[in-house]
Amino acid sequence: MTEVLSSAVTIARDLLRCPSVTPAEGGALQALEKTLQSAGFAVSRVTFSDTGTPDIENLFATIGEGRPHFVFAGHTDVVPPGDLAAWRHGPFDGTIEDGVLYGRGAVDMKGGIASFAAAALAFLADRGPAFGGTISFLITGDEEGPAVNGTVKLLDWAKAQGHRFDACIVGEPTNPAALGDAIKVGRRGSLSGTITVTGTQGHVAYPHLARNPIPGLLQLLAALDGLTLDQGNDRFEPSNLEIVSVDVGNPAFNVIPARAEGRFNIRYNDIWTLAGLKDRITATLQAAAPQGLAYTLDFKRDASESFLTHDETLIRSLSDAVEAETGRRPDLSTGGGTSDARFIKNHCPVVEFGLVGQTMHKVNECVALDDLDRLAAIYLRFLQAYFPRREG
Numbered sequence: 001m002t003e004v005l006s007s008a009v010t011i012a013r014d015l016l017r018c019p020s021v022t023p024a025e026g027g028a029l030q031a032l033e034k035t036l037q038s039a040g041f042a043v044s045r046v047t048f049s050d051t052g053t054p055d056i057e058n059l060f061a062t063i064g065e066g067r068p069h070f071v072f073a074g075h076t077d078v079v080p081p082g083d084l085a086a087w088r089h090g091p092f093d094g095t096i097e098d099g100v101l102y103g104r105g106a107v108d109m110k111g112g113i114a115s116f117a118a119a120a121l122a123f124l125a126d127r128g129p130a131f132g133g134t135i136s137f138l139i140t141g142d143e144e145g146p147a148v149n150g151t152v153k154l155l156d157w158a159k160a161q162g163h164r165f166d167a168c169i170v171g172e173p174t175n176p177a178a179l180g181d182a183i184k185v186g187r188r189g190s191l192s193g194t195i196t197v198t199g200t201q202g203h204v205a206y207p208h209l210a211r212n213p214i215p216g217l218l219q220l221l222a223a224l225d226g227l228t229l230d231q232g233n234d235r236f237e238p239s240n241l242e243i244v245s246v247d248v249g250n251p252a253f254n255v256i257p258a259r260a261e262g263r264f265n266i267r268y269n270d271i272w273t274l275a276g277l278k279d280r281i282t283a284t285l286q287a288a289a290p291q292g293l294a295y296t297l298d299f300k301r302d303a304s305e306s307f308l309t310h311d312e313t314l315i316r317s318l319s320d321a322v323e324a325e326t327g328r329r330p331d332l333s334t335g336g337g338t339s340d341a342r343f344i345k346n347h348c349p350v351v352e353f354g355l356v357g358q359t360m361h362k363v364n365e366c367v368a369l370d371d372l373d374r375l376a377a378i379y380l381r382f383l384q385a386y387f388p389r390r391e392g
Helices: 007-016 028-038 110-127 151-160 214-225 274-288 312-326 369-386
Strands: 042-050 053-064 069-075 100-102 134-140 167-170 182-184 189-198 240-247 259-268 295-299 331-333 350-352 366-368
Touching (some): 007 028, 007 100, 007 369, 028 134, 042 151, 053 151, 069 369, 100 369, 110 134, 110 369, 167 312, 182 312, 214 240, 214 295, 259 274, 312 350, 312 369
Parallel strands (some): 069 134, 167 350
Antiparallel strands (some): 042 053, 053 134, 100 366, 189 295, 240 259
């Protein structure tokens, strides 16, 4: 007997069968385009390019007219599957076993997109295209990659086309343990930097003829490692700095290297501005540097600011929908890493809510079919509240 699958599960399975490892489109946007067009969406496929980064295909779909204009946002690209032999089922087979759908991207975040789409299709089937506003999909193909030719440019493109968004939900996997645990209402910022200490290469037996850069680098890194940035506040956890790499590129035991490099990343809260944090790091290194140490500090250009969403209508409507479908009142969280919400917040209020993230980026990434259906039900209930029926 053929198993009858729900709309959310069918769409998710179809998306998982597309090998869309960043930057490959892999057929995922094509599959989503077909689904949305069948419901009457006008769909645009837009490719962006930039120096030193791969070209990226993106999708923008819209239906309805006027305000309010609500947008679902997410990404169909996925991280590499890793060791194929370690997977229970092929990572791009979209296999269903015992009520669970397996595949790379099941929770991060093709499953979320599938639930978006299923909710939108059900909403439109009930209300038709004249529902009193606009619904759009803003889907990128490089969230897991450089994030240069995706959401940030697609937002600018949509604005140039005359679109103005009033609110957005990003379907990232926000729940730690069970559907309904948490809505992300903000994110900490991210700042990365590289410290390079320059010395003089030489023979280890003749140190007076060389200048070893490693001790100086270790002093600088120790100063950063001992730095307490803040204690957090009622909105955010404390900022944290992590040293992520120390490298001299030296395979020999009898050579003092000419240079040593250390890299760090900071996840910071709204106590700091980006400029203020850079000043604090610069001053800390200047105070710790031994006299005469030759070093440089370079901050990466992809730094992001922290943000907190204050749209109470958006947050309350989504929280009410989550509670109605799961029985849980979700926590309002700002923890975790970054997402494309960092770009969207410059265009409209944005929150994040999706599936349980326990298997994201892991071998045997998977999602319970019930969770896909319940997430679709949450999104549908949200749409019904966000676009109330007009009397008469």
